[in-house]
Amino acid sequence: MKTPEKQIGAPMDRVDGRLKVTGAATYSAEYELPGITYAVLVGSTITKGRITGIDSKAAERAPGVLAVITHFNSPKVPGFDTAGKDPSQPATVGGPIKIFHDDKIRFNDQPIAIVVADTLERARFAARLVKGQYAPEKHQTNLEASKPQAFLPTSAKKNPKNPMNDYQRGKTDAYKAGAIKLEQDYVIPTEVHHPMELQAITAHWEAPDRLTIYDKTQGTMATRRDFAKEWGLPEENVKVIATFVGGAFGNALHSWPHESAAIMAAKVVNRPVKLMLTREQMFTMVGYRPYTWQKIGMSATADGKITAITHESIGQTSSYEEFTESTLAQTRMMYQSPNLTTRYRLASLDIGSPIWMRGPGEATGAFALESAMDEMAHQLGIDPLEFRLRNYTDTDPENGKPWSTKFLKECYQLGADRIGWNKRQLKPGSVRDGDWQVGYGMGVGTFGAHRGAATVGAQLLPNGTVLLQCATTDIGPGTGTVMTQIAADTLGMDPQKIRFELGNSSFPKAGTQGGSSTVNSVGPATQQACLALKDKLRQLAAVGSAAFASAKKEDIILTDGYLTLASNSTARVPYAELLKQAGGTAVAVEAKPDGAGQKYSMYSFSVHFAEVLVHVLTGEVRVSKLVSCADAGTIINEKTAANQMKGGAVGGIGMALMEHAIIDDRYGRYITKDFADYHVPVNADSPDIQVAFVNQPDPYVNALGTKGIGEIATIGVAPAIANAVFNATGKRVRELPITPDKLV
Amino acid sequence: MNTEPENASPHDDSRRTFLKQSTLLTAMALVPGPVVSAAEAKLDERVAEAIEQVPLSLKVNGKKLKLSVEPRTTLLDLLREQLHLNGTKKGCDYGQCGACTVHVDGQRVNSCLSFAVMHDGKEITTIEGLADGDKLHPMQEAFVKHDGFQCGYCTPGQIMSAVACVREGHAGSEGEIREYMSGNICRCGAYSNIVAAIQDVKKGGQKV
Ligand code: FES
Numbered sequence: 016m017k018t019p020e021k022q023i024g025a026p027m028d029r030v031d032g033r034l035k036v037t038g039a040a041t042y043s044a045e046y047e048l049p050g051i052t053y054a055v056l057v058g059s060t061i062t063k064g065r066i067t068g069i070d071s072k073a074a075e076r077a078p079g080v081l082a083v084i085t086h087f088n089s090p091k092v093p094g095f096d097t098a099g100k101d102p103s104q105p106a107t108v109g110g111p112i113k114i115f116h117d118d119k120i121r122f123n124d125q126p127i128a129i130v131v132a133d134t135l136e137r138a139r140f141a142a143r144l145v146k147g148q149y150a151p152e153k154h155q156t157n158l159e160a161s162k163p164q165a166f167l168p169t170s171a172k173k174n175p176k177n178p179m180n181d182y183q184r185g186k187t188d189a190y191k192a193g194a195i196k197l198e199q200d201y202v203i204p205t206e207v208h209h210p211m212e213l214q215a216i217t218a219h220w221e222a223p224d225r226l227t228i229y230d231k232t233q234g235t236m237a238t239r240r241d242f243a244k245e246w247g248l249p250e251e252n253v254k255v256i257a258t259f260v261g262g263a264f265g266n267a268l269h270s271w272p273h274e275s276a277a278i279m280a281a282k283v284v285n286r287p288v289k290l291m292l293t294r295e296q297m298f299t300m301v302g303y304r305p306y307t308w309q310k311i312g313m314s315a316t317a318d319g320k321i322t323a324i325t326h327e328s329i330g331q332t333s334s335y336e337e338f339t340e341s342t343l344a345q346t347r348m349m350y351q352s353p354n355l356t357t358r359y360r361l362a363s364l365d366i367g368s369p370i371w372m373r374g375p376g377e378a379t380g381a382f383a384l385e386s387a388m389d390e391m392a393h394q395l396g397i398d399p400l401e402f403r404l405r406n407y408t409d410t411d412p413e414n415g416k417p418w419s420t421k422f423l424k425e426c427y428q429l430g431a432d433r434i435g436w437n438k439r440q441l442k443p444g445s446v447r448d449g450d451w452q453v454g455y456g457m458g459v460g461t462f463g464a465h466r467g468a469a470t471v472g473a474q475l476l477p478n479g480t481v482l483l484q485c486a487t488t489d490i491g492p493g494t495g496t497v498m499t500q501i502a503a504d505t506l507g508m509d510p511q512k513i514r515f516e517l518g519n520s521s522f523p524k525a526g527t528q529g530g531s532s533t534v535n536s537v538g539p540a541t542q543q544a545c546l547a548l549k550d551k552l553r554q555l556a557a558v559g560s561a562a563f564a565s566a567k568k569e570d571i572i573l574t575d576g577y578l579t580l581a582s583n584s585t586a587r588v589p590y591a592e593l594l595k596q597a598g599g600t601a602v603a604v605e606a607k608p609d610g611a612g613q614k615y616s617m618y619s620f621s622v623h624f625a626e627v628l629v630h631v632l633t634g635e636v637r638v639s640k641l642v643s644c645a646d647a648g649t650i651i652n653e654k655t656a657a658n659q660m661k662g663g664a665v666g667g668i669g670m671a672l673m674e675h676a677i678i679d680d681r682y683g684r685y686i687t688k689d690f691a692d693y694h695v696p697v698n699a700d701s702p703d704i705q706v707a708f709v710n711q712p713d714p715y716v717n718a719l720g721t722k723g724i725g726e727i728a729t730i731g732v733a734p735a736i737a738n739a740v741f742n743a744t745g746k747r748v749r750e751l752p753i754t755p756d757k758l759v
Numbered sequence: 760m761n762t763e764p765e766n767a768s769p770h771d772d773s774r775r776t777f778l779k780q781s782t783l784l785t786a787m788a789l790v791p792g793p794v795v796s797a798a799e800a801k802l803d804e805r806v807a808e809a810i811e812q813v814p815l816s817l818k819v820n821g822k823k824l825k826l827s828v829e830p831r832t833t834l835l836d837l838l839r840e841q842l843h844l845n846g847t848k849k850g851c852d853y854g855q856c857g858a859c860t861v862h863v864d865g866q867r868v869n870s871c872l873s874f875a876v877m878h879d880g881k882e883i884t885t886i887e888g889l890a891d892g893d894k895l896h897p898m899q900e901a902f903v904k905h906d907g908f909q910c911g912y913c914t915p916g917q918i919m920s921a922v923a924c925v926r927e928g929h930a931g932s933e934g935e936i937r938e939y940m941s942g943n944i945c946r947c948g949a950y951s952n953i954v955a956a957i958q959d960v961k962k963g964g965q966k967v
Pocket residue numbers: 848849850851852853854855856857858859860869870871872
């Protein structure tokens with residue numbers, strides 16, 4: 016008998032590819048429920064203040080309208096009264112706004128009403144008839160103006176171990192005393208996730224105390240917990256379905272007011288309610304990457320050794336939640352600097368809450384750090400790659416621990432070869448091709464290799480297939496596909512005979528898809544579940560066949576309707592017999608992280624190399640070549656992993672060259688409202704992106720050796736492009752995006 | 760909206776679906792004054808002459824349909840909310856993202872940007888109508904093979920656009936493909952793979 020082909024590492028086609036290319040994949044606004052109704056939100060036209068009245072009469076009388084809900088007539092939401100009183104919740108860091116609960120307006124376009132009608136057109140029309148009256152108060156939506164009021168996050172104040180606290184090694188602000196030094200400010204504007212699927216939810220109360228929601232979420236369990244709490248229900252009474260999620264990039268990591276509104280509306284009309292936000296509403300109420308001001312001070316010796324770095328940042332948050340992210344994490348551990356200071360602060364603005372956006376704070380911080388590295392290399396007259404090598408560190412300088420694995424030098428080599436780094440001239444502005452100036456730049460990224468608890472259920476079914484289930488989600492990376500590959504190898508089974516179901520809170524539990532942690536967490540759980548299934552089947556087989564009694568797990572293979580042994584193909588027991596004996600074969604096991612994290616510093620690493628062309632007359636920047644190399648541990652599926660890297664790089668192009676959400680501070684209202692004003696990269700903005708993986712397993716993160724890809728795909732791309740622009744033109748842009756006006 | 764098979768009783772143009780309530784009219788600029796006051800007086804019958812469902816004949820994925828729709832219904836919302844063809848996606852509703860791309864008489868069109876009633880008598884092909892039964896269209900196969908997507912939300916629009924791009928003769932080079940596919944945003948950033956899929960189909964020379 017032939018041993019099945021190894022699936023881990025193979026470029027397998029996606030298991031849900033067919034559904035996605037035929038339009039059969041079902042997203043959260045596409046569930047056909049009997050009696051479905053449509054909801055449209057009405058937003059506040061002021062930025063801060065109180066609602067004094069809402070005229071909803073015309074809307075209520077409009078054809079097909081079933082309900083207009085405002086804070087004047089909203090039903091009682093049990094969780095709104097207890098929110099903040101739960102001692103397990105740090106009340107001081109705030110909580111999401113309670114929809115239609117009081118008259119307070121905290122940001123522009125905050126929903127003041129939801130209109131429900133029998134058709135979408137009728138709901139949309141009636142929503143226009145709702146008029147709010149307000150008592151406005153003075154608002155602040157500008158971070159630069161709020162810098163003097165910036166504060167240390169409450170979570171840091173309360174807990175000295177919280178990483179948002181100031182960090183210090185060596186002397187404070189030691190760069191100031193350095194002979195060779197730089198001190199620069201860097202700014203990242205507000206950027207918006209804008210997944211192609213608009214935020215959408217279909218809410219259905221199947222009974223007065225049983226809620227099912229089809230929701231765009233990265234975490235079915237987290238969403239279930241939030242809404243069970245909100246409605247005072249036991250968690251098992253709430254079901255969250257997110258079988259397909261049309262991208263998210265972080266914005267579905269939080270439960271948002273529109274979800275609460277749709278659930279409330281479904282309660283009021285006692286019919287399923289579908290709510291899909293507009294693209295305009297995607298700016299205002301479902302998070303964004305916060306505007307962040309940063310300052311870097313750095314000193315170095317003439318031979319290119321960094322002696323000190325100070326990195327400060329002030330990020331925006333809302334008036335009602337303290338949102339924090341790890342903007343300064345990379346600076347603390349990437350380079351061997353004996354003196355290092357970081358200070359993280361927040362400024363509260365009258366804007367909705369931010370939420371982690373791909374590569375989150377690390378991508379923001381890397382723009383400043385990796386730009387400063389390039390600036391210092393230039394000042395020293397050293398090649399930027401060589402400068403990074405001179406400050407490379409083989410242990411984590413933040414805590415002195417060894418790395419679990421670090422193959423960043425290998426990444427440097429792979430990338431430098433592919434981009435042709437040797438073509439780069441030390442002197443900026445020295446290469447020209449017709450009307451275009453040519454430049455090369457690099458940027459490094461890193462992100463913690465996180466692993467959380469996850470459970471996967473495995474069953475052998477009478478039709479000879481194995482069904483695996485887990486509450487995890489797939490927002491695009493190909494979770495179901497890689498889990499199928501892991502299961503195929505573990506079971507010694509044809510992947511066609513395996514089905515991995517996800518995106519349902521009723522399945523065995525898993526964390527949220529975020530922080531590049533899904534494969535690290537759900538991967539080993541899948542492996543464990545398959546091993547447990549094999550062991551159970553072996554025990555059942557051993558009853559009638561002695562060969563199985565002492566068989567090792569690795570020796571057992573599931574093939575063609577039989578359980579057999581790789582070493583002895585004459586030993587075989589048909590599935591049917593096993594199932595008969597078992598009377599059902601569901602197995603669920605839990606894989607939990609071991610203590611390895613205590614002994615090692617565990618990170619994924621990436622480096623991005625960019626070649627850019629800058630037009631001498633128009634200042635147009637074109638990324639002509641991009642090479643992304645990653646040390647992400649074991650690569651389970653080369654095809655989907657490379658795709659994820661390319662996607663992250665495209666996100667980095669957007670960050671570097673175009674993405675910029677702009678508020679008119681006089682009114683506190685976004686003036687970028689759609690893709691005509693807020694530009695994201697299109698096909699013609701993307702070069703052919705080359706990807707290379709070191710593909711070395713990390714023995715400590717998990718048994719598969721994975722470390723995570725999603726974040727490092729973006730972290731470091733924007734500075735690579737900014738540095739390439741400098742190399743091409745001699746112009747250093749420290750405020751993203753790099754638009755032509757900054758270059759001509 | 761009513762959906763009737765082609766061979767059902769011939770569409771009765773005089774039949775109208777009347778609105779039950781009419782205060783809606785007060786906000787409609789096009790409605791003549793007397794009708795508005797009629798509406799306010801709840802004289803629904805008279806109002807119905809001004810607002811009605813419009814008859815519409817369409818051929819969707821080869822199937823002839825006799826429909827009656829509100830004039831303000833977009834082709835996209837008709838497909839998704841009334842014909843239950845959810846493969847066509849809404850990504851912006853403003854004609855800026857391409858997620859809603861369908862073919863109207865063989866031309867690629869942003870279905871969110873046109874009213875359904877503008878397409879009377881026309882032939883619409885959506886992603887659901889591209890495959891030949893169980894056999895995928897070569898472009899669909901190429902998208903799977905080259906992993907031309909991640910989340911899959913922009914994918915139906917990309918594929919409809921890609922097929923048109925090849926048919927139009929705009930798939931001559933990588934640069935040309937990128938240009939002519941730039942009306943379809945993929946926020947997951949699968950652009951390189953989308954280009955590879957289109958090039959593969961173009962090179963393969965299969966009929967698209
Ligand atoms: S939904 Fe039609 S172009 Fe975006």
